[in-house]
Amino acid sequence: MEKVMAFTGDEIAAEAMRQINPDVLAAYPITPQTETVQKFSEFVAEGRVSTDMIRVESEHSAMSACVGAAAAGARAMTATSANGLALMWEIIYIAASYRLPIVMPVVNRALSGPINIHCDHSDSMGARDSGWIQLYSENCQEVYDNLIQALPIGEDRNVLLPVMVCFDGFIISHGTEGVAVLEDKVARNFIGEFKNIHSLLDIDNPVTYGPLDLFDYYFEHKRQQVEAMEKAPEVVKKVGKQFGELTGRFYGLLEDYHLQDADLVVIAAGSTAGTVKATVDELREEGVRAGLLKIRTFRPFPQKEIIQKLSKAKAVAVMDRSASFGAIGGPIFLEVRSALFEEQKKPLVISYIYGLGGRDTGINQIKQVYHDLAKAAQSGKVSQLVNYLGVRE
């Protein structure tokens, strides 16, 4: 039923978007997202999608046009990276608060300044409080799988939230891999139809979008957004299971790798999870009880599952591909550590900031992390809470 073909991350994102066939796509070029939109433009030019494309003059307008299109009942998409996401900032909050399930590939790239076009997660991590669901992808296959699942997740009537499908710039976006792709019919059937019951184009039932909302109602509306996010994990799991039944690739909020009996656990999101897996394989051969806990869903944050998954670990390293200036450690670290606070028996937790601006992070560095973890587990103490992996000090 599935066909395996070679794609780069950008190409497979475009291929998924071709199958999704959104009603409206509004986009603006930015490295390393560009190839996705270029490829999609070819599909439009060749008539392989019925999408109406808006070649906007900025990312701010891309997200604004998506808001307008989605409010008019359209399935609306865009794609971006780094500064493009930063320019959208104002409107991504608006998209979420209007409960418009826009789906957006975010090809992770370091935010300026200084300007840098390579991968880190500072862009999407900065948007973590915007009200978007965030799915992180380890490889090209997951880019495809996450994009196909993003629509039924975001458009679920109990959720109605926009979804970012994040994948690492260049490492995934420009790396070629074999990807199993569903037949168009099967993919489209899985995605289903979208119906916005409050469409601006329903002339006979006029709706007002975006009124002034003051101290007497705003808080309740924010509370509803929180609730939608609280309902999302069940939907993410349900859709991940249905997708697994279709493809054999099952998805949840997290993925674990040799975690069952692991004393030493690394937590990572994105392509580095793959490097961690390779490291775990090597360490296991040496008899080290190493494991990986991969974050697929960072928003909503899977607190319950993380507590459960770490119940046997002795020491945990949380790898963040972004810095949170002035905070003690990276954003994933802060939330993981906070999640464990109430637990009687909890592992030592150490923060590692790595790979900023595309700095390569290889197996040797990750081995160093496991080595640190082993020392901490043995001594029962964390010697350095926040570490910068691979930086010249």
Next chain:
Amino acid sequence: MPSLKELSTREERLSRGHRLCPGCGASVIVRQVLLATEYPIVAASCTGCLEVATSIYPFTAWKIPWIHSAFENVAATLSGVETAYRHFKKLGKISKNVKFVAFGGDGGTYDIGIQALSGVLERGHELLYICYDNQAYMNTGIQRSSASPMGAHTTTSPPGQAIPLGKVEQRKDLTRIVVAHGVPYAAQASPGFYNDLMKKVEKALNTEGPTFINILSPCPRGWRYKPELSMEIAKLATLTGAWPLYEVENGKYRITYKPGKKRKPAQDWLKSQGRFRHLFREENKELLKKVEKAIEDKEKELFARAGEEI
């Protein structure tokens, strides 16, 4: 153009009870615009007086579908709505002929929203953009915008000893910038001449491609005059040459109203509002002349472009 009697039987699409100030030009403009056509309309507004005063949750004054998302993006937002409409039309999912109208203030249009507006004009979306131009950031408390005329007292261009003129710079000629995009129809109108305004709206909505009308929106609070005088002020702007009425069809300028014998000196315009009061101080004589001349020159330049005599 239907008769006034006929217009009075048309359904109002902006309800009463909104919270715009007494004498505000914006609501009059919206009502005139929406009365000018019987097409179903989907409207959008940028952040500003009109938006905050017509949509205080859980109330809305809009009897038609309406969206606001932010300050600088009404053009882009509505372009998304319009594209969705064209898409559904193409797929046969919508049969009605719907028109799209954006309402932006001068801050949201001349300044922070000019990029999104320019994008929409260049891409050729089927929508009418109305700028209700009250010549300053009125919603935040009368700060100068690039639409504020030279000599205007605003809260960020107050006249003082070092800068006695108030706003020093000339207004941005936005309509000309719009025309430079090669749009099929652009115009300038005033609610004081409702016939002219509504004809222009009708024409714009029946023109293929993006259209634009810049409409003077008198603001009693910001311009400092009595609220009941708004329509008089709106007329005076045209009679004194401060706000000429014209349209540009496919690049060709046409003056749609010539004051003729009703013409009044530019000074009458400046005298009618408190925001220019400082210009009438004895020591500011030369500044007054400079501001008057700026108004006169701008009007002359426009008439010349239209190939007409003042």
